[in-house]
Amino acid sequence: MPKASSFSRFTRGVKHTVKAFVSTKHPVLVHIVPMRRCNLACTYCNEYDKTSDPVAIDVMLERIDKLAEFGTSVVTISGGEPMMHPEIYDIIARIRQHGMIAGLISNGYYFQVDKIKKLNEAGLDYLQISIDNVTPDDVSKKSLRVLDAKLVNLRDHAKFKVNINSVVGGGVANPDEALQIASRARELGFSSTVGVIHDSDGLLKGLTAREKEVYKEIKDKGARSYARWNWFQDDLVDGGEYEWRCRAGARYLYIDEGGIVSWCSQQRGTPGIPLLEYTHADMDREYHTEKWCAPTCTIQCVHQVGHLDAWRDPQVSLAEYKKRKGVNNGIKKETIAHVLKTDQPMSKSEAK
Numbered sequence: 001m002p003k004a005s006s007f008s009r010f011t012r013g014v015k016h017t018v019k020a021f022v023s024t025k026h027p028v029l030v031h032i033v034p035m036r037r038c039n040l041a042c043t044y045c046n047e048y049d050k051t052s053d054p055v056a057i058d059v060m061l062e063r064i065d066k067l068a069e070f071g072t073s074v075v076t077i078s079g080g081e082p083m084m085h086p087e088i089y090d091i092i093a094r095i096r097q098h099g100m101i102a103g104l105i106s107n108g109y110y111f112q113v114d115k116i117k118k119l120n121e122a123g124l125d126y127l128q129i130s131i132d133n134v135t136p137d138d139v140s141k142k143s144l145r146v147l148d149a150k151l152v153n154l155r156d157h158a159k160f161k162v163n164i165n166s167v168v169g170g171g172v173a174n175p176d177e178a179l180q181i182a183s184r185a186r187e188l189g190f191s192s193t194v195g196v197i198h199d200s201d202g203l204l205k206g207l208t209a210r211e212k213e214v215y216k217e218i219k220d221k222g223a224r225s226y227a228r229w230n231w232f233q234d235d236l237v238d239g240g241e242y243e244w245r246c247r248a249g250a251r252y253l254y255i256d257e258g259g260i261v262s263w264c265s266q267q268r269g270t271p272g273i274p275l276l277e278y279t280h281a282d283m284d285r286e287y288h289t290e291k292w293c294a295p296t297c298t299i300q301c302v303h304q305v306g307h308l309d310a311w312r313d314p315q316v317s318l319a320e321y322k323k324r325k326g327v328n329n330g331i332k333k334e335t336i337a338h339v340l341k342t343d344q345p346m347s348k349s350e351a352k
Helices: 006-022 057-069 088-097 113-122 144-157 177-187 209-221 232-237 280-288 300-309 318-325 333-343
Strands: 029-032 074-077 101-106 126-131 161-168 191-196 252-255 260-262 271-274
Touching: 006 101, 029 057, 029 300, 057 088, 057 252, 074 088, 088 101, 088 113, 113 144, 126 144, 144 161, 144 177, 161 177, 161 209, 177 191, 177 209, 191 209, 252 300, 271 280, 280 318
Parallel strands: 029 074, 029 252, 074 101, 101 126, 126 161, 161 191
Antiparallel strands: 252 260, 260 271
């Protein structure tokens, strides 16, 4: 697999962006989990455990192949901590072999030089690392002082794009440290973003006045990139709601370690269908129906995908969607008619 050069990333990105605007019948972004285990235990996180095994490589590759059949544009590997999967490079290579863009979300602990070079060879396109504070504390060990040497390794050896995401809210002790993290990211030549820590449903937690100031300052200083398509947060930070059309379950898919499709990491189990049984009909339903959690959702990746279709295809309630599709409690009208016909007494001619 050739390395993901800047020119290659750009041209493939343009191709997939055009495809996303031309057709709504495929996923734009998928997050897939190859293992739930993590080496850390951040107190605000509900996306990890300490015991699970990595998903077998043949199972992971089958799932990647299924996503390629759907025409998926971008597959981002998350966790847990995906760098703990022993065959992470094979998973990335399979994504690239299908012509999809390969991304990775990590806590940053595993970026020794040899592993960075293997990621280069596998064809990784994008990496995001979230850093919560400058010095480790009881909330998080994803700290700049711990990770800075790994960030230097990435600056010196990574052929893929790196984004550093700092956060505000959620018990992070000193919001001003997010400014230091963003500044260091820019010094190293990385893009930087800022996120708002959400509750267990992916919804907004209230921010203090200083947290709001820090959030806005980081946004103003950041370099422009697709990762910064996060203006939806501006309304949420100010205590409002954001009106938008969430296309989770269709344009965005979250695939957990069990291979189950969910709206996102914070709405696991809905719709709760195995990926290998998921269909275009399922995606059509999720594309056209409203999500109860959308107005105060802070999940950036889902919002970013939603921007692509914000101008078209208004959504309706699930009940209205079923009505339009001729579905009654999940049973099609044609099925009901067939059953009723079967239950009718046979005529004399039929009985002969």
